[in-house]
Amino acid sequence: MNQPVVHSRPPLTQGPAWEALHAHYQKTRTLHLRQLFNDDPQRGERFAVEACGLYLDYSKNRITAETIGLLLQLAEECKLGERIKAMFTGQKINVTERRAVLHTALRAPKEERIMLDGIDVVAEVHAVLEKMADFTHKIHNKEWLGYTGLPIRNVINIGIGGSDLGPVMAYEALRYYSRREMTFHFVSNIDGTDFIEATRDLNPEETLFIICSKTFKTLETLTNAHTAREWVLSKMGDERAIAQHFVAVSTNAEGVAKFGIDARHMFGLWDWDGGRYSMDSAIGLSTMLAIGPENFQAMLSGYRAMDQHFRSTPFSRNLPVLMGLLAVWHNNFLDAQTVAVLPYEQYLKRFPAYLQQLTMESNGKHVTLDGTKVDYQTGPVYWGEPGTNGQHSFYQLIHQGTRLVPCDFIGFCQALNPLEHHHDLLMANLFAQTEALAFGKTEEEVKAEGTPDWLVPHRVFEGNRPTNTLLAERLTPETLGCLVALYEHSVFTQGAIWNIDSFDQWGVELGKALAERTIPELESPQEPKLSHDSSSNALIRRYRRLKKR
Ligand code: F6P
Numbered sequence: 001m002n003q004p005v006v007h008s009r010p011p012l013t014q015g016p017a018w019e020a021l022h023a024h025y026q027k028t029r030t031l032h033l034r035q036l037f038n039d040d041p042q043r044g045e046r047f048a049v050e051a052c053g054l055y056l057d058y059s060k061n062r063i064t065a066e067t068i069g070l071l072l073q074l075a076e077e078c079k080l081g082e083r084i085k086a087m088f089t090g091q092k093i094n095v096t097e098r099r100a101v102l103h104t105a106l107r108a109p110k111e112e113r114i115m116l117d118g119i120d121v122v123a124e125v126h127a128v129l130e131k132m133a134d135f136t137h138k139i140h141n142k143e144w145l146g147y148t149g150l151p152i153r154n155v156i157n158i159g160i161g162g163s164d165l166g167p168v169m170a171y172e173a174l175r176y177y178s179r180r181e182m183t184f185h186f187v188s189n190i191d192g193t194d195f196i197e198a199t200r201d202l203n204p205e206e207t208l209f210i211i212c213s214k215t216f217k218t219l220e221t222l223t224n225a226h227t228a229r230e231w232v233l234s235k236m237g238d239e240r241a242i243a244q245h246f247v248a249v250s251t252n253a254e255g256v257a258k259f260g261i262d263a264r265h266m267f268g269l270w271d272w273d274g275g276r277y278s279m280d281s282a283i284g285l286s287t288m289l290a291i292g293p294e295n296f297q298a299m300l301s302g303y304r305a306m307d308q309h310f311r312s313t314p315f316s317r318n319l320p321v322l323m324g325l326l327a328v329w330h331n332n333f334l335d336a337q338t339v340a341v342l343p344y345e346q347y348l349k350r351f352p353a354y355l356q357q358l359t360m361e362s363n364g365k366h367v368t369l370d371g372t373k374v375d376y377q378t379g380p381v382y383w384g385e386p387g388t389n390g391q392h393s394f395y396q397l398i399h400q401g402t403r404l405v406p407c408d409f410i411g412f413c414q415a416l417n418p419l420e421h422h423h424d425l426l427m428a429n430l431f432a433q434t435e436a437l438a439f440g441k442t443e444e445e446v447k448a449e450g451t452p453d454w455l456v457p458h459r460v461f462e463g464n465r466p467t468n469t470l471l472a473e474r475l476t477p478e479t480l481g482c483l484v485a486l487y488e489h490s491v492f493t494q495g496a497i498w499n500i501d502s503f504d505q506w507g508v509e510l511g512k513a514l515a516e517r518t519i520p521e522l523e524s525p526q527e528p529k530l531s532h533d534s535s536s537n538a539l540i541r542r543y544r545r546l547k548k549r
Helices: 016-028 033-039 065-077 080-088 103-107 121-140 165-173 192-199 219-236 241-245 253-259 282-291 293-312 319-333 351-363 395-400 422-439 443-448 453-459 477-498 506-523 534-547
Strands: 048-051 054-057 154-158 183-187 207-212 246-250 266-268 338-343 381-383 407-412 467-472
Touching: 016 065, 016 319, 033 422, 048 293, 048 319, 054 319, 054 477, 065 080, 065 319, 065 477, 080 293, 080 477, 103 121, 103 293, 103 477, 121 266, 121 282, 121 293, 154 219, 154 282, 165 183, 165 282, 165 351, 183 192, 183 282, 192 219, 207 219, 207 241, 207 282, 219 241, 219 246, 219 253, 219 506, 241 246, 246 253, 246 282, 266 282, 282 293, 293 319, 293 477, 319 477, 338 351, 351 381, 351 477, 395 422, 407 422, 422 467, 443 453, 467 477, 506 534
Parallel strands: 154 183, 154 207, 207 246, 246 266, 338 381, 338 407, 407 467
Antiparallel strands: 048 054, 054 467
């Protein structure tokens, strides 16, 4: 494959904005949020933006108007606007795989045209959406039955990475809107326990498997799919049962047919949509089966609203751009190595896990688009747990530890399940945490409470811990679409600044290849001749010895 043409760019760290940001950081590094808020009584409203029903308060970050000005200058110097346009218009910005990046086409309105290599991708997207809706209606209306005539009550999604994390997250997030007479399960791990536990209480006659794999080549997914096939056949004993109990979501029609799934029961995907950007495609078939086509459409409209905002709003008021630039500020100037994502909404309990793939598979890169090694940090580690659970485990480190952990707090003004005053307590905790992290508690304040001198240092909170707060009215399918698109475009913004390919994932290949080589060494009846390093050889020998006991 010839080397792709990449428009060269001056090294990031030598650009005027980057240098100015460094100087600015040195000048402002001792500023405290207490002082910034004292100096500007309007700060809380000044550093806040709202779009598509999401309110972003970014005032509790260590920034001034000058910081934002310089970050915006950085975005201009990195030609963020051109990059956005290139993505939306289908240019092949995934340079190492020579692919367009068109997840935004998945939610484009029917009347829009996006041409790629002479084909209108929007028409194709809508054809698949219609096929999904038709299938969903058939399942819901009991027109599609299991092989023995029983209605489908259980759906098991088999997939991994983007073919699992988005669907599980969306199912959990939108469970409130889901059909309670059906059950939904997600099998991803090659560890047999995942499959066994998911299926142990289910009747194969009432169970539908969705085999989700963009490539239809992934070891975990194909292994689990074959196990599922055996599980269905062991009960029904007839190959013809497969047609009623298996559908596939993939780009690989040949692989799907080889597995034995009828081409009519395959829902299409495209190589221009990366796995981690695909939960709103047919990969979301389990989501549609759970919440219905109308709610799925509402989710797409939320995505679409955020896409339009990202594409057309000046950067100074653009939510994903601001969030992306703040992430760069924290990562590259304040030297923060991680970001905690803290949803104060139980239904978003899988959101941090979903974001881990979105952010870290996208931006965990060590070279720029033209292959030059970067001399700055790229993607931070994303992690988190729903509030308030985290407060009783790891928040201690965020408040008083020696590491800086910028946090994204996410909350909603209305509870989906109002229960006495639970929701006020939940939200009071969210607001209290961001306040405590920003302002802390000084030595004087601790002493004034009558704390003995020896205990004072332990009870001091330095504060000055940066946070974003995202607040929305209510968690709906539409809000979820907005929220996911917000993070997708924030990741894009960061990748554009770092000049990396946010859409490939070469880093997953080596481990996969080594596992393929190791499998026969674990399974062969004869003692294999091992030629790994001494550590791996010893571990493999020990495993072989002990597994026989
Ligand atoms: O191994 C990483 C990866 O390629 C992800 O990028 C992807 O989401 C996942 O594997 C699953 O791939 P597939 O959908 O092709 O099975």
